[in-house]
Amino acid sequence: MSGVFSFLLRGRAMLLGLLFLAGIGPAQAQKPLPKTDVYIDKGGVLRWQGSREEVALFGVNYTAPFAYSYRAHQRLGVPLEQAIDQDVYHLSRLGIDAFRVHVWDVEITDTVGNLLANEHLRLLDYLVQRLKQRRIKIILTPIAYWGNGYPEPDTAQTGFSAIYPKGRAYNNPRAVQAQENYLKQFLNHRNQYTGQLNREDPDIIAYEVCNEPHYRQPEAEVSQFVERMVAAMRSTGYRKPIFYNIAESPAVANAILSSPVQGFTFQWYPSALVGGHAQWGNLLPLVNQYPIPYAQDPRFSGKPRLVYEFESADILQPIMYPMMARSFRSAGFQWATQFAYDPLAIAYANTEYQTHYLNLAYTPAKALSLLIAGKVFRQLKRGQSFGAFPQDSTFGNFRVSYRAGVSELNTPEEFYYTSSTTTQPHKPAALRRVAGTGSSPIVHYEGTGAYFLDQLTSGVWRLELMPDALEVRDPFATTSLRQSVTRIAWNTQPLRLTLPGLGADFTVRGLNAGNNFQGQATDGTVRLQPGVYLIAARGKNTTTITARTTLGAIQLGEFVAPAASTLPAQVLHTAPTQLVAGQPALLRATVAGAGETDSLFLVAQHFYGRTRSIPMRRNTLTSAEATVPAELLYPGLLRYAIVLKRPDGKSTTFPGGFAGSALAWDYAPQDRWETLIVAPGTALPLFRAAQDRQQVETGGVNGAGWSDYVSTSTGQLALRLLQAPPAAAPIPFADAKAPVAFLRAYFGDRLAARANEAGKFTEVVVRGQRGAGAGRVRLVLTSRDAAAYVAEVELGTGLQDVRVPLTAFRPGPQMLLPRPYPSFLPLTFQTSGAAALPVAHLEVLQVLLEPAAAPASSDRPSVDIESVYLR
Structure with missing residues (x-):
């Protein structure tokens, strides 16, 4: 897997911190999280030891050290350390401050629960180190009970979970002993990069004992198992909170409620899992609320609650996460981590978990909705109630609109949006951070990738511009590393900025490795390719600002993005089910891999009748449209193709991507899009x-x-x-x-x-x-x-x-x-x-x-x- 990666983090330490130059103040950087441990107060609220502030953390699961993700990176020749560096940087860019994973015990233990010092454990240590350096807090679930195969068959497994299925692991004496042994060794494991014991690491703020256990009556067996697991963990000297899943086996919930654990965990998959295709329509009612059946039980209400996994599965619409975060806060949750963030190296194919799809480069709008959701989670009060959707689709500083397909955060200092919007920033002169896709009143951009603008000082901004992402297949259908579901294009496109204090003739300087661009805007517009840039009002002296200057947990010159997809040009289109006779019809297509000088033609005919060649308008580099005239649309069947013509005269015809033009007398392929032309009033x-x-x-x-x-x-x-x-x-x-x-x-x-x-x-x-x-x-x-x-x-x-x-x-x-x-x-x-x-x-x-x-x-x-x- 090839890629363009600049300023990758190497070695066992990074130079991070608030080493700002004059004029780049720490108030403009991401607020650092407390580095002390947590405790649970008398009201059952998880708080930071030093400040006593309430914990409210939001993030992702991420699985690169284990299972399929590990094997896929090896298959593609991508070093796992490099992959972790890239992905953790993107998590930091998305404002993530929480990480959770169920550790594949089957890959790091033997059958009696001894911890194995192998590559999987080393990479987990490495990941923990990188998360800590990015100020991301951690909760680990040491026991997963999973095989390591999905979506493939299981491979060679050494651990106790390979012989004790989760439905018997809690009442089989040997399995219970193996888990006790493993938990003790895992908590006493010393991270080879940080030098800290897992049980003492201040950034590992809690543990969940095991992942989604399957229990049945009698409850006494469950109670005994939970008590033994907690005792094993406490015997190591570990004193921080221990959480337990109460959502997976409701038949024995009473045993969990009465156990010595200090908190409870839940998951949320509001659209189920593995539908096999993208789901459409207004699905916001699915995430309107998260009522908990145990909420009034004093054994529950006096303890903190976490969401270990959540996802709007099979949905790409960038509106679900903010509403989920709101529902979580209403239900009293203090931690929520999406499952699972797709590693950059394999996100082009979405093979890790077909029903999930989230990556900053490949699903930019959905990723920005996670950024906004994190703000929702941290800004809303725990237990805050809201009216029923849709009347409350605007709440606090947030807007969620199904009709517009957009989520927004709009405060005096921050303006984030997932799609093109006409919303005006509350106070443009006070803005310090902007992120979005598409266009807004302050940024006009025709590309499809995400961008970030961070003010360094008055009239000086850092711009991070990601490449275009184009969906070429349904990412929730059957996937394979042999085919892309999203392709990347490094297009040079106009970007217009109307930020107060910047002016219309601002200067632009490339910051990331290999980016030597220097230029000046005209009428507020400059043409840029993906990368990191220093944007400054004309006359501002920025010579002391370099790629190594730090801003919060990142360096200004850091940039991670996949290379342009090495695929032939594609024209993507879905034929409408019906067209109405006698009415002109506008047909649109997505164009991937076509240059600015390439032209497109819609070749349409009424079945085997008259053929028309209609030039297509290219509104952007990645979109085209044409209007079929009414005279061609009489009741019957419209058959059409799209021809991509290069300046050298060579043509490719779609669907099919065949060489040649559908207008040529000897063009043999019969592939066409087809749609019925129906008379008005047809069913x-x-x-x-x-x-x-x-x-x-x-x-x-x-x-x-x-x-x-x-x-x-x-x-x-x-x-x-x-x-x-x-x-x-x-x-x-x-x-x-x-x-x-x-x-x-x-x-x-x-x-x-x-x-x-x-x-x-x-x-x-x-x-x-x-x-x-x-x-x-x-x-x-x-x-x-x-x-x-x-x-x-x-x-x-x-x-x-x-x-x-x-x-x-x-x-x-x-x-x-x-x-x-x-x-x-x-x-x-x-x-x-x-x-x-x-x-x-x-x-x-x-x-x-x-x-x-x-x-x-x-x-x-x-x-x-x-x-x-x-x-």
Whole structure:
């Protein structure tokens, strides 16, 4: 894996600290965290020993020393120390001050729990050292119980977890002894880089005993195990807090609550995991609140609580993290760490955890939303309550907008945004730090990478500009190191700054290694490639400011970014489901790897009829668009390709990326994008089982059902929702009245293409059938503002079309689907909306199979859905 990395940190020590030159004051740097240990006060609040301030830390999990991440770096020839240096620098840039990982004990122990002085342990020591140097606090979970394979098969494993699965590790005497032995040795391990014992390191502020344990009755076995683990840790002389997971095995929660641990840990996966594709629609209701079922229990309320893992899985929208952070603070959490930050060297493929995707270079907007979420977590008061979404999407100094696709922090000194925004900074003259993607009233930039502006002194700023990131595949589909899901482009593009005190003719000087740029802006605009720059008002003397000057926990010249992707040019486009006849249609594409002088043409034809070549407008280096004239759009099938033409006359045609032009007489490939051209008033598909199965979410609810695809009597494919057999034992927090299985289908993009006709639709048509004994079927339509409208559909036992008038839909609750985890989280959400169905604003369909009172036969109660149309 090649890369462009400058100012990498080498050796066992870094020159860090507040060694500011005259005029670069420490008040403008990141506030250093206390270096003392923590304690728990009488009210159950985690506080810093010295200042007695409340702890509020926010960050990530990161796994480079272990398991798949370790192997992938080796496979690509990337030194692990280099990878850790790069990633920890980016974490620092994102304001991260908390790190957690479940240590793969299976890789650093033997079967009786002896600690092995191997490469994995050394790299963990190295990572801890680098985190400390960046002022990032640490919580470790020594026991993971995981194999080391995912997403591959397990490799050679030496530890006790290789022979004792987590469901038996707590009540098998040999397994318990091995864990006691291991915990003692792990806490007494001396970090070979810092020289400190793990149990004494002031930056390792606490431990969680084990990761997501699986327990069952009787509770006495659980109680005994927890007591023995705590005793083993305390026997080393360790005195700081010990936390324990209470969310994973609710059936024995009483044993955890009554144990000698000093705090409790939770996780949050509000959109479930491994959906296989990106999820769309307004998913903010999934993160509206985090109610804890034990909140009123005095055994719980008097102890601190942490979130060891959280993620908005299968979601790239940069709006989820800030709302999650807000919900965490409302629930009283003092620590939250996302799972998991993708190492830079393998983030191009997103192979470590397919359902997670977070990296500053490759997911810049989502990464900046994590930066903003950290500010939410630290600025909001613990236990602070808020109204229900969406009325409170602006809170404190923050704004979260699904409609605009943006999260923002706006204070007099800081202005951060995840996407282009028209929001005005509160007090531009007082600004000290800016970060964003896209454009704002103070930065205009056409690139897609993130940028950071830090004021060093009046009229002098540090600019860090990341390269463009372009999504070329769904990052949540099946991944492989052999294919990129995001590609990087080092484009030179105009950047316009309108920062107060900077002027329109500011000077620019490159700071990172190999960046010798020197220039001056014209009308506030300068053309730059990715890198780090010193920006100064004309006449400012900046000769004493160098790449080694420090600002908080970073040096000014540090810069880490991946090299430009060495891939052929790509044109990326998704054909609309329908185009309306007689109306011009605007088609857009993303362009990767095309130069400024390259041109693009849309080659369109009505099936095998007349062909038109339409020049495409390039609004930026990475985007293009063209309007198909109405005369070509009469009912039928539009087939089209996009031709990329180089100045030398050579052409490449997409889809397919074939050499040559689709206009040439001998161009043989038949690959084309295709879309139906429909007459006004034609039905709009909300779900078609045969075509949409890779784009929708389906499944059971809390173990009560599942989904499948079957063929119908007409030879068509249908989605089958089934009710599961009764559970052998009660499922904790399960609602017997809740639906047993579901379909969730996003159709907002399809309806947007027919927006002019939205008011003319009058009914929903469901084609399907109900199996014997199946429960009722409920339809839910939700708007972009998360208002839901509900109606029932009466399906018969034979395949048929059933019409449901739009007037039958009434305001009601939507199901929070896919089902959030842990299972005690809310199942429904309802917000106020218009009394009548706002058809033009609808985005999501839910089809819900309700439980049957009693199965009528040995067959599982089920319903088949072939299609759902709006007509």
